[in-house]
Amino acid sequence: MSKNAYYSLARKETVLPNSIIAIAGRLGVKPSSFTDEASLEADKFTSLLEELERVLSRHKQADRENVRHTLLLLQEKPIERLRRALTRGQRFDFHRSRG
């Protein structure tokens, strides 16, 4: 980055595009809510926990961890679910060599 560009950016209050700031203003939210990945992850996690409680309320005998892991796996593609199962399964198979 050139010195000019650096000082130009450093003087600005924010480097977010004006369009983002305008949309956020219209929606009444902070502009950072569009860029903050951590908050998206937190939102996803919160909705997963809500879903978990909903399932457990209808299935009182179900184990919390089993349900939580299932809900997490349902967010993945089937092939990834299978790979996880096989990777963990094969890790404990010391007598089998795979090419």
Added chain:
Amino acid sequence: MVKDLIFTDREAEFLRELVRQKVDFMIVGLSAAALQGAPVVTQDVALWFRDLTDPGIERALKKVRGSYVPPAGMNPPMFAGKSVNLFDIVVHMHGLETFEEEIEHCLRIPLGRLKVPVLSLERIIKSKEATGRRKDQLVLPVLSDALAAIREQHRRNKSGA
């Protein structure tokens, strides 16, 4: 390290060939349960074939440089070769109806670019209940809880909530 990945195109190619050769088969056991979202671990992918003498199996094996090892003594039939080592052959499922009846109700789950027939979690549970083996008894609560979660999510998705 790509070569250490489990279930790569190498294994998927065999399933693709089985589908292409119109072989009647379905994925069963814990790998089938895992595909549906159950949090389980397994060492192989069990394939239930309607007819092991189907020439399509031989053709599919040839395509992926695998071979069929017939049963001998205590050893069940097996597949040999890098592309097929991961697969186990199943010729009978305890507690279930015939292959022809079960395949009517199986799921078609996308595995990469192809959809493969997979025994439903309900039927996997039914089969594991019937075997009475200790290792199956241990995994049953996990499968039941997973089924409850999956059904709830389907219900929720259907209602558009």
